[in-house]
Amino acid sequence: MTVEQIQVDTLVVGAGQAGVAMSEHLSKLGVPHLVLERSRIAEAWRTGRWDSLVANGPAWHDRFPGLEFDTPADAFPAKDQVADYFEAYARQFNAPIRTGVEVRKVQRNVGRPGFTVETSDGVIQAQRVVAATGPFQRPVIPPIAPKDARVEQIHSAAYRNPQQLPAGAVLVVGAGSSGVQIADELQRAGRQVYLSVGAHDRPPRAYRGRDFCWWLGVLGEWDAEIAKPGREHVTIAVSGARGGQTIDFRALAHQGITLVGLTQAFDGERVTFRADLVDNLARGDENYLALLDAADAYIARNGLDLPPEPEARQRVPDPQCVKQPILELDLLEAGITSIIWATGYAVDFSWLQVDTFSEQGKPLHQRGVSREPGVYFLGLPWLSRRGSSFIWGVWHDAKHVADHIATQRKYLAYSQARQSSTQTSAQPETPIHNLDSVGAH
DSSP: OOSSOEEEEEEEEOOSHHHHHHHHHHHHTTOOEEEEESSSTTHHHHHSSOTTOBOSSOTTTSSOTTOOOSSOTTSOOBHHHHHHHHHHHHHHTTOOEEESOOEEEEEEOSSSSSEEEEETTEEEEEEEEEEOOOSOSEEOOOTTSOSSOSSEEEEGGGOOOGGGSOSSEEEEEOOSHHHHHHHHHHHHTTOOEEEEOOSEEOOOSEETTEEHHHHHHHTTOTTOSSOOTTOTTOEEOOBOGGGOBOOOHHHHHHHTOEEEOOEEEEETTEEEEOSOHHHHHHHHHHHHHHHHHHHHHHHHHHTOOOOOOGGGGOOOOOOHHHHSOOOEEETTTTTEEEEEEOOOEEOOOTTEESSOBOTTOOBOEETTEESSTTEEEOSOTTSSSGGGGSHHHHHHHHHHHHHHHHHHHHHHHHHHHHHHTTSOOOOOSSOOEEOTTTTOO
């Protein structure tokens, strides 16, 4: 792409799992389009996560329908394998992806259709824009983070391996999948680790011979369209590391990790924690047992021959850090030299300057179709269902968005046909490089 102005029917921003899925469905429908990616395809999987990361779902589940992983079905692919998978998937249908191009601004045209898109490599005129940049755009470190403590602080997005941290103990804040896996890795590497545990769901990795991804599927949880009140942002503690395992916080404590409650505040070198560790663990246990109960009921209702697993309901004894929770720590006395904030991400749509955001900056849409005609979102949590931000879920959401785009194109084609039958369209004086043929099959 050069600095000359180009035209395209549909511009997809981002070539991660959402962008690749969007391109596949647009290609199948014959919708001319272009996908722009500022780095490489699926770059976040390669360089936006720690070295030992594997997928949290097994290979048979966390994939698109058109290609299987080159790994055993029940294995958990490593992050580079996932990135390679999306590159291979895009090659299957010759996806019109251009890498190394950053989209900097999108604005609606005035008095004419479409949008003007400013990129690092020129200007694009697009009839439609799909924001497929996903939910993990801006790492969030909460404002309570100390400003004057003599410790190194990084977000989990910047963590790579134990060797990058200075010698000493580590406080990991956040007990979702990232925080738990990083804390476990650090402890196994010989570090003293304090893990701050907030509200969480804690599903079994597998139960009665089936992975939890299967159970959430047959129980209809992945397709739930509305989050349960108060559970919209509750994190899930699950791991595919070392072949997959159920996260048991008490077992982690017996392993050597010191559990503390939700991190509350810092005062110089002192950090305080809420007295909610026992309650948070109890609610996680309730979530765990509720899934076991639902699975048992499903097995009985359908007469499935799946072996009982009574040991799954056994609980390890409370460790000392749970019996007598730590409410305050002196970072220096505890030998803590690093804090890892596994506290999630926020979206960043500052480049998308159109009228489809709430006062809080939240995208306003219905199943990815935004309030601003011609603008679409893909890959966001709960876009249409619980599974929307997961690999397989984004593929199904992309089909809905692509169908909407194709339908709108049909209405426009009818209007243009009617108009051309009564008048001859004027030709532009200066030829414009047109990409309408890109991606049409």
